[in-house]
Amino acid sequence: MEFQEQWNYYVTLTESMLKVQMEQSEAPSILQDGMTYSLFAGGKRLRPVICLGSCEMLGGSATEALKAACAIEMIHTYSLIHDDLPAMDDDDLRRGKPSNHKVFGEANAILAGDGLLSLAMQLVSQVENKKAYQAVAKGAVEMVYGQSLDLNGKPDAETLFKTHEKKTGALLKAAVLAGAYTANAEQRQIDILSSFSDHFGLLFQITDDILDITGTREQLGKSVGKDERDDKVTFVTLYGLDAAKSEAVHVSEAAIMDLDRLDEDTSFLRGIVGKVLNRSF
Ligand code: GRG
Numbered sequence: 001m002e003f004q005e006q007w008n009y010y011v012t013l014t015e016s017m018l019k020v021q022m023e024q025s026e027a028p029s030i031l032q033d034g035m036t037y038s039l040f041a042g043g044k045r046l047r048p049v050i051c052l053g054s055c056e057m058l059g060g061s062a063t064e065a066l067k068a069a070c071a072i073e074m075i076h077t078y079s080l081i082h083d084d085l086p087a088m089d090d091d092d093l094r095r096g097k098p099s100n101h102k103v104f105g106e107a108n109a110i111l112a113g114d115g116l117l118s119l120a121m122q123l124v125s126q127v128e129n130k131k132a133y134q135a136v137a138k139g140a141v142e143m144v145y146g147q148s149l150d151l152n153g154k155p156d157a158e159t160l161f162k163t164h165e166k167k168t169g170a171l172l173k174a175a176v177l178a179g180a181y182t183a184n185a186e187q188r189q190i191d192i193l194s195s196f197s198d199h200f201g202l203l204f205q206i207t208d209d210i211l212d213i214t215g216t217r218e219q220l221g222k223s224v225g226k227d228e229r230d231d232k233v234t235f236v237t238l239y240g241l242d243a244a245k246s247e248a249v250h251v252s253e254a255a256i257m258d259l260d261r262l263d264e265d266t267s268f269l270r271g272i273v274g275k276v277l278n279r280s281f
Pocket of ligand 1: 079080168
């Protein structure tokens with residue numbers, strides 16, 4: 001299957017299950033509308049796609065990993081809803097649309113985030129492979145630790161790396177490993193994919209920081225240069241744009257070298273690394 005065809009197939013699987021999960025929820029209509037609004041607001045579905053890709057790469061079937069993949073997308077969506085709240089990053093726009101709290105109000109947005117996290121846990125509790133379940137739970141916990149570091153941590157390089165390893169990296173790692181565990185991966189494969197996820201998470205965050213400066217409003221779905229205006233410590237504000245770009249290339253090479261150590265056909269995951277490096281979403 002061509003890369004884009006495989007990507008689209010995973011997105012379709014994910015969105016079908018997310019749609020069913022939302023339709024089946026017995027949430028009051030305003031809560032259901034709020035959760036559905038953000039879940040279907042145009043996210044790239046990177047995390048479920050990489051979860052399903054990791055599973056199939058190791059010989060599992062995408063449908064087996066689908067509950068974990070959808071739970072991760074729900075957790076990711078809740079984190080964005082809460083991150084946009086006035087008490088946190090205070091963003092009025094997300095993916096080019098009004099943020100959840102701008103449409104439904106702050107209290108309902110808090111609940112929409114809580115609801116998505118709770119539904120995610122309910123969904124992933126149905127996963128047969130306990131290690132896949134634990135990987136998702138760990139990702140959710142560490143992401144919150146990362147957000148806390150981001151809010152309260154010291155603005156230095158060490159804290160920046162730790163923050164992003166947790167805030168952005170943990171859920172991406174959960175996606176890769178939940179897929180791998182579902183395919184009953186051996187410990188050697190888990191170790192390699194764990195290292196891959198560390199490099200991939202860093203790549204994602206560095207390119208996100210670069211995009212905040214170089215991206216267009218359409219590409220970002222929000223205003224350009226927000227990190228700088230908010231006095232945020234990012235890879236770009238700390239090291240400069242050129243050094244951040246070189247570091248992105250360097251960590252993408254490290255991620256590819258991790259994949260080289262696997263015997264399986266890693267072309268889909270390689271394609272995702274290229275897509276993130278070039279931000280061609
Ligand atoms: C509120 C507990 C809590 C956590 C929030 C993820 C996060 C932690 C904050 C978002 C801030 C941010 C911009 C982080 C950078 C990385 C990131 C998660 C970007 C958005 O991910 P994409 O590009 O989003 O995959 P889409 O819109 O495609 O789903």
